Amino acid sequence: MNIKLKLLATLVATALTSACGDTKHTLTPVETPATQQPDGSGSTGDDHGHTEVGIEGRLVVSTFDSNVLAVLSAKDGEHIDSIGITGYPQYLYATEHHRYVMAVQRDAGMVEFVDGGVWQEDHGDHLHPYEQAPSLVDFALQGVKPTHVNAGQHNSVVFFDGDKDTAENAQVMVFDESNITNNDRDFATLDYSTYQHGAMQTVGEYLISTIRDEQSSSTLPSQIGLFHGHGDHFDQDKVFDVACPSLHGSAQSSELVAFACADGVVMIDTHDNAFTHEKIMNPAEFAEGERIGMLRGHPEKDLFIGSSGTGVYAIDPSNSSVEKMEWQASDDARLSAAYFSAEGEHVVLMDSAGVVSVFEGHTHDNEYHWELAHNITVTTSDLAQMPAEHGFTMTLSQSQQVAYVTDPINQHILAIDLENGEFAHTFELDIVPKNVVWLGIAGEAHEHEH
Template identity: 40%
Template sequence: MKTKLNLILCAMLSTTLIACGDSKTNITEKEPVVIPNPGGDDHSHDEVSSEGRLAFTTYGANEINIIDLEHKENIATISTQGYAKYIYATENKRYAVLAQVDDSQVQFLDGGIWQEDHGNHLHPYQEDPKLMDFHIDGVKPAHVTTSDDAVALFFDGNDETGDNAQVVMFNETHVAENSSEAPVLNYDTYMHGAAQARGEFLISTLRDANSATSLPDKIALYEAHGDHFHQEQVFDVSCPGLHGSAQNHDYVAFACTDGVVVIKQEGETFTASKIANTEDFAADQRIGTLKGHHDTEQFIGIAGNEMFIVDPEHGEIEKVQWYNASETYLSGGEFSFDGKYGITLEATGTLTIFEAYVDGGHAHWEVIHSIETSEHDISEMPAKHSYRLAVSHYENVVYVSDPISKQVVKYDLATGQAVDEIELSFVPDRMVWLGIVGGAADH
């Protein structure tokens, strides 16, 4: 087993890159490079944009473009150390998590809009976006999940190089203060795993080192103790081919080849059970992506080109009846920021909006809008690109990027109407919304 990560910053970190200990995962400091938008000002306004900002990756490029949604303009292009294959948001949507998988590192971008508690009010701030000093190195940062108060960053490791899997659990305070206090879970094998942060607890996957697959089949409970974790429990419910996880207020869910394991938390007690796949699943079909929301009792499960609703309270998986093209697949799925709507985006650009209704004491989901977001044929799509969606956490709207037209369109979830569009000077890849959840508070 590798030596555990020493997260105490070496000599508090100079401005040069320093490796701490012999671990492959390090929190280090790097000098950010910001390229100002030609002709723009510094955009440090007294008025805070409640609509927030979108941060975009560009395929194969070591840069992030930031769009101000109120002014509909590119306010900065920021250079990164490597290409961010995936981009996520931290728990309060202030920072973008830039997972540079091929370069085995994760950097963090400050979106520049946040608020602070000043006792009798929440004070909003707006500044230029910037790259943060807080930085984490690790082999294959493949999965990032965000809870209400923390982020779990899963590093897969690499069988060929002998690098083991690791999980780092941190929050926005660690990022802002360039803190070395984030706890790390070190495994004794590689793993294409998943983890969910729950306060001081971490629910993460286990893989037998002798398994023929990189996917785990067990789930364990860990508790943070300073810079490391103690294993508290291994759940006795198996989850073969585990891939995909999510959580809500009461449950954490993990997708398996034969169903979904749901883990209920009651205080510091965690119990696991499995909801088996139904006859609606084809022989080789399984849920591979799960989406959850704090205030929504059900989980969205994506299985190829089908959508299922996982209801842990009633132990049910229900196939959502809706039309989608059999030759396509779902490139994205999310809940709206308040959990009222479910949203899916097909590879062909079809945006579908769902709303829950109650029948027989159970919540079900039905289609309320289906929108063709593009008039282009899918054959015109640039290689390695796709239509993408990003949910606003200020209002019930969703943004859909179009790499063919080089634009992003804003859709109202209640009406299904396109209400705004922004032309882009770059071909968009992945994107994430950054800003103040629920909008800027009054002074």
């Protein structure tokens, strides 16, 4: 595949609401680059060679109905390589340390892994960065309908839904980057006795995962279980004594795991493996049938963001509050992406019309609030020109305060500076981008995804 990419110095005024002009942007890093030592010398002091590795990382981009992934430099959009996998991946996710992309081929029942080629290793007195060509690795997962994927601080998890029509059961597979690197199949799997559209989070050697009543007519679970890992399998320790009807959506914060139910959100306290729970009920102002169905968390904040489809809410377990954020989708649009930034300073929302909203967190009267800082419109092009089966998609850098957004109409990827809400770069493609994910050496904090 011939993929031509270039860095545009300015944005075309007729295509975008804001132009870079001649402004030189300095993007804010999450932390000191991995090649620099705590004393600021930039030298590791050991006797083996070190290659300078930039903090910007790489982007992996898919195209609709294609089995080829494009790997680009997140610094300047340079095309690094094109990697062929078995089939078309419906979803792309990064593993726990952002070295590999998990290419989820739900229809084919397969998850393949591409090494982004940028990572670091702990050498005791320093972290050693590495950079090499991206590649498809041998490690892969197979199961029925891989759907929900999480990348935590120490491992990655894939929930295979199973299939009602073929009576194939659900599974959860928990593994880490060392399994992928070494093609090591020695990881734990939870095997269910029924199908379900489930959700899960890992806490150390424990898995908190959903349970579906086998007699239920719904594919959604209604209970939450605690499972303890033992080698290649999990044993059930308990079922939490709380109903969670039509469970859909989970997330994790520093010491809490949250699951979204039709009537509220269950919070499980994981401190010292206590595994106690409380439930925050839906607020009275919710319309009939409204419920939280998507959750986001961050490992350094005991706060969550939830979406009900019609609104986005800040959930504070410390006071059991569910506060509606000052966000509204564009006309005839819906929420299409929501993320915490790498250090949790921002919440970044995007609707299906390509409007990106950046919120900044503030404490006022001992309560935490999210205030709108920037609204950025990705394109002023006629949205009717959006290619079939496409939409705007977004990924966040975990080393800089940057969001990358695909624009399938104009075949662009745009880099947005979260600090000032301006376009930092535009990468012009000769492919139509479908999904995008950031890979590289992350900062100290990275988000948990559902």
